[in-house]
Amino acid sequence: MGAPPGASDEAIVSGYRATRDPDLFRVLVERHQDRVLRLVASILGPFADRDAEEVTQEVFVRVHERLDTFRGESRFSTWLHRLAYNRAVELRRRARLRFAHVPCEDLAAAPAPEGPHEAALESERERAVARLVEELPDVYRAVLHLHYWMDQSVEEIAGTLDVPAGTVKSYLARARARLRERARARGIQGLE
Amino acid sequence: MHDPAEPLIRRALRRRPPPRLGPAFAEEVLRRLVADQQRAVPRGRAAARRGLAVATWLLAGVASVAVLAHVEWSTGPRALAWGLALVAVPLAYSATLWPGRFLALLALCGGPLPGGASEQPPGARTR
Numbered sequence: 063m064g065a066p067p068g069a070s071d072e073a074i075v076s077g078y079r080a081t082r083d084p085d086l087f088r089v090l091v092e093r094h095q096d097r098v099l100r101l102v103a104s105i106l107g108p109f110a111d112r113d114a115e116e117v118t119q120e121v122f123v124r125v126h127e128r129l130d131t132f133r134g135e136s137r138f139s140t141w142l143h144r145l146a147y148n149r150a151v152e153l154r155r156r157a158r159l160r161f162a163h164v165p166c167e168d169l170a171a172a173p174a175p176e177g178p179h180e181a182a183l184e185s186e187r188e189r190a191v192a193r194l195v196e197e198l199p200d201v202y203r204a205v206l207h208l209h210y211w212m213d214q215s216v217e218e219i220a221g222t223l224d225v226p227a228g229t230v231k232s233y234l235a236r237a238r239a240r241l242r243e244r245a246r247a248r249g250i251q252g253l254e
Numbered sequence: 255m256h257d258p259a260e261p262l263i264r265r266a267l268r269r270r271p272p273p274r275l276g277p278a279f280a281e282e283v284l285r286r287l288v289a290d291q292q293r294a295v296p297r298g299r300a301a302a303r304r305g306l307a308v309a310t311w312l313l314a315g316v317a318s319v320a321v322l323a324h325v326e327w328s329t330g331p332r333a334l335a336w337g338l339a340l341v342a343v344p345l346a347y348s349a350t351l352w353p354g355r356f357l358a359l360l361a362l363c364g365g366p367l368p369g370g371a372s373e374q375p376p377g378a379r380t381r
Contacts, residue, residue, distance in 0.1 A: 111273040191266035211267040
């Protein structure tokens, strides 16, 4: 069987509940897998892409377990993203307890790409800012990634985090302010 | 309002290439779901076994109390009987839950008795 082309996620969910046809669930997975992966990867941080794939798989298993609790009060994608976000944040917190923190100075010691002076400087600045983002608290790091890396709108992020859009705007502003403060403290230019 | 820091943050985050999933990802998820469902069946069996153990334990407890309440013994034997019952009830419970360990315990207790496992001097070789 399978889903008719163009069927909404919600229609597929109710179809799957009624028939338990694995092809319907496969459609849901294929539709959302890349976005869920990027969401999870943005929370887990760089160097954890393999973990991100594993967590993405786990998220879909959880979705399957809890599909009967989906009431349709929000869009399926919002519900799915919220579930993925919560799981990834939980894992990141646990991982922080397991793995030693890498000092920022060590990361900064990584060689910069060769090339014309200005380009190398710019590249180094970008790398420094990316490192500063990784040091931010979970929620600020998440909103920055969702907005600037995943191109999610403020409304989409609000759905994922289950907070009002105004709160997301304020998180974004505060995240940028913190970045600016830290950049100033370390002599990184370009964020003023 | 536009923040002048935005372009740099965007460029900084986009340095990281988006991760990619393997082509068989959806297939793997479905396989994992099937495996989880198959694992759920023995879990049901374990719950039934635990239920049986609790029922046995309760039955042994009630029977002990019923017998002991009707026996007219003097204080000494009565205390001994209560003591035995208090040992027998948890043993009955463990025997149903972990029959292997229970048998091992019996074998261990039976070791020092006549006919039980003989103690060997260190270094003795068995054939």
